[in-house]
Amino acid sequence: MNSNETTTLVKPEVILLENLLREIAEGRLRVPKFQRPFVWRPEQMTQLFDSIDRSYPIGSLLIWETNIHLASLDQIADFPIPAPPTDGRVAYLLDGHQRLSTLFGCLRKTTPNTSSDEQHDWLWEIYRVLGESSDRNQFQHWKKPTEPPENYLPMRSVLRTMDFLTFARRLQEADKFTGRVDLLIDEAEELAQRFKSYQMATVRLVGGDLKQAVTVFSRLNSSGQSMSPDQMVSALTYQNDDTETLADRIKAIQEDVDSDGFGTVAAITVFRSILAVAGEEDVQEARWEVLAERIGERLAESVDKAAASLRRAVAFLKEDVGVPLARLIPYNAQIMLLVAFFNIDSAPSDNKRNTLGKWFWTTSWSGYFAGANTTQIKFALQEMKDFASGTADLDLNGQVARPFPDRFDMRSARIRSFLIWELQRYSDRLDHAGEHIDAVGLLAKLDTGAYRHVMTHGRNASSPANRVIMPTLPGFSIKRTLLDLSGPSGDRVFESHGIPTKAVEKLRGGDTMGFIKERANYLASEERAFISGFGVPLSKKIAADADIDTE
Template sequence: MSAGRQRAAECHTATPGSVSTSTGENMALTIRKILENVQSGTIRIPAFQRGFVWDAERVAYLMDSIYKGYPFGALILWRTKEKLVHERQLGPFQLPEVEPDYPIDYVLDGQQRLTSIFGVFQTELTAVEDAPWTGIYFDMSAEADLQESQFICPSSEDIDLARHFPIGTFFDVTAYRKATADLPADRAELIDKVQSVFKEATIPTQEVATEDRARVAIVFERVNRLGVELDTFQLLSAWTWSEDFDLQERIRGLAEDVAPHGFGDISQDTNLILRCCAAVVAEDASPAALMGLKGADVRARFDEIENGVKGAIDFLRKNLRVHRLINLPYSALLVPLAVFFATPGSKGVDVSTAQRESLERWFWKACFSRRFSAGVLRNLKRDIDEMISLRKNGASALDKIAASTDAEYFADQSFTIGTVHTKTLILLLANKDPKSFVSGAGVDLGPVLQAYNREEFHHLMPRSFLKKKGISTSDINSLANFAIISAQDNKRLGGVAPSVYKKKMDVGSVDAILEAALCPHSLFDDDFHTFIEARARTLADYANKKMA
């Protein structure tokens, strides 16, 4: 275990009513005890664990570490009186269906080590998947070396039983007797000593004894922080709500319902959906609230959750020109909105003008203040509470958050698809109902925002024109130099000075085009720095108006 994981595991102290952890010799398990506990069903693998990924070399090195007494990390076991509905097989082994003794120990950390030890030394189960790594041998001809491993996993054609001893026989009396029968006395004595080391070896363990699954989730997240992040969705799927309620299936159904509106990819962001679940049911989107959800409550209110997500998406599309989840500067914006629109049955929320304006101001303030870049859970909790108040009382302090922007926001930052400030600019421009820079006709934002690629957004002052004037790339790519201009229009206008391409624009629509693009007439003066300053001010003024 790494130092970070060791610290995370040791940070849980035994206090009344809390997670208890114990370490020390009395918590160590012998290899034989591990084999017995796994086969009896006492030690099990929860479904939220990943599969076995170690290769033969790592397994052989683990055996060498055990043999030489090197530290190799503790197992962290969650002791509970309740069996999980969904579990994972142990590496390539389908564990027998036995009624386990209670309590059960689920592996929170050390699954790779546990699977390696069990796979190498167990002799009762047949692997249901290819598992060549289980054939570990002790090289009797290898010199004892502190660094080099004396254990190998040779291919079948390279095995020399006069030199390679199968350590998988160490805990099977009959197999061990047969494997040592023809060994010379000196090698038989060597193998007896090696076997003795493994029979006496103990595997350190730490125990988390609790029935509080929220605490289990926190421990699992902390011990895995330096490795693979906690997959909350798998965790909750393992603690499935009931046999007749499939959370994954319901979420797939929700994604199918919103797919025609451009939000089908919401099913790929399972953590977002789960936050919406917790926010609606528990009025809190924190991991603790999520882990504390009761299956009956989620089943009873999932229609409400679906209504909330669908209502939020409908509001974002119609009022803020958000046509895909990827258009949102922060996906977390969907969570409080889902709470506002969450209603039972088929009746939706009747949104008053005052409520709509409050929701819109909150949205823009959250974007420009980078509200969900830090303090996410704290801000979500506050916004969820205010959303509930806004729906019930018609007014709240939802939009009473400090936020403003200035010209520097648009002048100093670069246009990069996928970043918060670029997404915010694109939505700001979309909300002005942009027009074609050639014909002056209104732009169909659906295809533009659903495609959401660089081809739909181009420089007002063309790059090739500015390069010739010696303008740096970072200045050329300033947010203030971009507008919603299709690839077709951009090609038609060409990479010439604005004063030149103006002649290709519909003469009667120029003023309307510029107004819809929040673009000052100084564009056609061909003075880049003067134009950028003016455009940045225009954008900032409009943004502050949306937040006012």
């Protein structure tokens, strides 16, 4: 894929939003297939509209104008886009897909939602609520297959005169807005004018080849870069045919892992794992244009190997270590390093697997990868490869297990390692009726919401000892549910959650603080015994605040 043009001209511009949307509708401004799909959440969409309404800048777009043909999306925001013109240049959107898709889908939509309350039906239905306070976001989705209130201005009407007049006529006919209609229509007209006159900052790249365009992008957008590393390399290695891009393959790998109930492994972690398998030493930082050249020819093979090695790594984490969910892995670097290991040694001996297990627990407890820099990761990667090939051992000397965490925060690797242990240690939890609780399933579904507070406020309320995974009857708090337990059956429920007798006595005596303290001491003692079983040195402190140290 070459061009006769050898240089790329960079032209800053300011373009009316309405003109940009028209270019998309006519097929002249296109989204290349190597871009990530539309992923914005509904609240991000309404925030974008609110920013435009307030005349705030929403960031610049990056457009590449070229006579090179790139495979591009034939749908944007669920609406079909005509084929690109066959004569002359075509413009490709390199940065701004999420923003322009939101605006195109909502402002160019022609018919209201009348089919269902499913998200795919209401996603492009954004309304401006007229006559409300302007100190908060007045834009919202209409999620029902019914007519919205008359003062809900459909954003699809602001660029269409006839649709706007239809809205105004409907508002005038509404009895409940008598005396306010003129004010509401004035407000709607002012908003429509703001959108019609809104201008977007655009950087237009003219000429050159794809490599030059993406290289310019990476340098122009080095701060707050929105194109992820895998998308960058996808663009630079793109072959302009039906072959899957690197970003496509990474998504497929993520779905493969997630389909087994393990949850989603971050795309950047999969990407770095692919680099490690491809033989790259620096998987943290890279010049993408250099990296694409270096691994381009062996990219497909490296992706296949990384996918297979990731499956082995996940199996090891689940079966040998007891990690039930990707969400709980303390550091993403641990996944990448395990992938690098299993790429070299796909069927390790029991001794090696035991060493890997000790390595995982030790680096998790000690915070070994907290804030790890490029040099540390390069060293750890080489050490893991040497261990896999049998030329060296993993050096775990000098690592000390951090104390029991005082604060429950899932952004802490120490909390995640505690939860992995706690889910194993108390795997057969019982509810108030003595029935088994699927703690892992609840955690996968509700995330931190699965752990409910016994004490809802006050000192020590953030302690892990104040959290219990236990569904309750409607209207019943965890504290009330625990207090209602009695007799041998109640004792079994308490025991299944790691709540010792002393803690129960404190709770029943009205001393909730004492309950948390007794349970924390008990859990810390139990966990320290587990840590000691691996021969890992313990901190002299029993408990301490948990660092926020995950990616």
